[in-house]
Amino acid sequence: YYDPDAQKISVYISGRLFKDVCRSIAHENIHHLQNERGEFKDTKSTELGYAQNDQHLRDMESEAYLKGNLIFRDFTDEMKGNQTEV
Numbered sequence: 001y002y003d004p005d006a007q008k009i010s011v012y013i014s015g016r017l018f019k020d021v022c023r024s025i026a027h028e029n030i031h032h033l034q035n036e037r038g039e040f041k042d043t044k045s046t047e048l049g050y051a052q053n054d055q056h057l058r059d060m061e062s063e064a065y066l067k068g069n070l071i072f073r074d075f076t077d078e079m080k081g082n083q084t085e086v
Contacts, residue, residue: 009025009028011025022072022075030064049078054080
């Protein structure tokens with residue numbers, strides 16, 4: 001999760017695949033970008049249900065899912081392209 005006040009990303013890693021952890025980091029970094037753009041100003045709570053009950057926060061989540069996944073996809077594709085056969 002991203003804490004906009006502290007500008008801190010926390011990611012739970014126990015029992016998760018490394019790839020999923022990296023995808024979460026990319027997603028949360030988009031939230032940090034949103035914070036830098038001032039989009040967390042005057043937002044309501046981010047407690048359970050926030051993405052269903054607040055259209056602005058839902059739009060922010062949508063951007064984080066889309067762009068975070070695309071950034072991670074670009075990264076993994078680039079890494080695959082840099083692999084050499086053994």
